[in-house]
Amino acid sequence: MRAIMCEVFGSADHLVLAEIEKPKAGPGQVLIRVRAAGLNFFDTLIIQNKYQFKPALPFSPAGEISGEIEAVGDGVDAARLGQRVVAYVRWGGARDYIVIDEGEVIVMPDGLGFNEAAGLMITYGTTIYALRSRANLQPGESLAVLGAAGGVGLAAVEIGKLMGANVIACASSQDKLDLCAAHSADELVNYTEVDLKLRLKALTSGQGVDVVYDPVGGDLSEAALRATAWYGRFLVIGFASGTIPKMRLNLVMLKSVDVLGVFWGEAIVRDPNGHAQNMALIMDWVARGDLKPHIGHIYPLEDTPKAIASIANRQAKGKVIIAL
Secondary structure (H helix, E strand, O other): OEEEEEOOOOOHHHOEEEEOOOOOOOOOEEEEEEEEEEEOHHHHHHOOOOOOOOOOOOEOOOOEEEEEEEEEOOOOOHHHOOOEEEEEOOOOOOEOEEEEEHHHEEEOOOOOOHHHHOOOHHHHHHHHHHHHHHOOOOOOOEEEEEOOOOHHHHHHHHHHHHOOOEEEEEEOOHHHHHHHHHOOOOEEEEOOOOOHHHHHHHHOOOOOEEEEEEOOOOHHHHHHHHOEEEEEEEEEOOOOOOOOOOOOHHHHHHOOOEEEEOOHHHHHHHOHHHHHHHHHHHHHHHHHOOOOOOEEEEEEHHHHHHHHHHHHOOOOOOEEEEEO
16 A cells, blocks of 8 residues: 655655555454545644654555545444544554554544535634633634634634634735635734734733634744733644744733643543533534635645645645645
8 A cells, every 4th residue: 555654754755656565454453445634734743753642664654644544443333334434543544554543533523525525623622622622612702713724723714603702813915814814814914014913912802812723933922912901811732933932921910811732632531521522513514514614725645845844844735735
């Protein structure tokens, strides 16, 4: 079978397309024919050995997949054969076949395509955990989303709206903001043209924003923190800018702000019931047509290095998918 392999740590240019042995399902496992794999910012880090998870070489990138169950191991109901499923696999998704535990797959809603489904688990899972489980976002509250046209950013715009928030999409160009507007953002802020703190304050009548969703880091983080409201919540999602900010704790103290870390990959292990509830809500929104993942670009398997490079260079808008 084909697989994109990281054989040495480095940039996406070091990834290779290889032929490897097809795996077999063991007890309690299922063999999935991968039809699509979703890429995320952490894929740019994991291939450089700079992410929290550090798989042994060689490995494949791509932490989420969609596909069909082709074979089952001992102890798994044969009725699962042929099921269309999605799964979070941490890494290893950029290949034709993958074996995972039966309990880690979720059946896809009817009518959802493989490409769209492959982008559901990480971006939407992370975002609903952040907004629902961590920030307890309430209807009528204001939500400022930094990097709003990226994968998790656009998910935050969409889920924030579904949860009843007034969503302020913040991005670095007009075309990115246009994409956010098409996904129902209430307000748009180009932080390359205006002072982010002052604009967020102005859009909230001087009160500041209730929740900040920050997957970017860098200089934007402090500006957004300065624009939070009393009892505001600041969600630390990631650091796409490449810079981990050093936050001024006096700013946190003066407004009684909660700074909330969002490590979804560990949270789903520690709280599987909460994860199941969040994903059930996501799947319900998808089934009703209220939520549909936006795909920025679809690449064939052999172009995975180009796909990851587009994320690293911050060229991607929406979800980046590998179609197999």
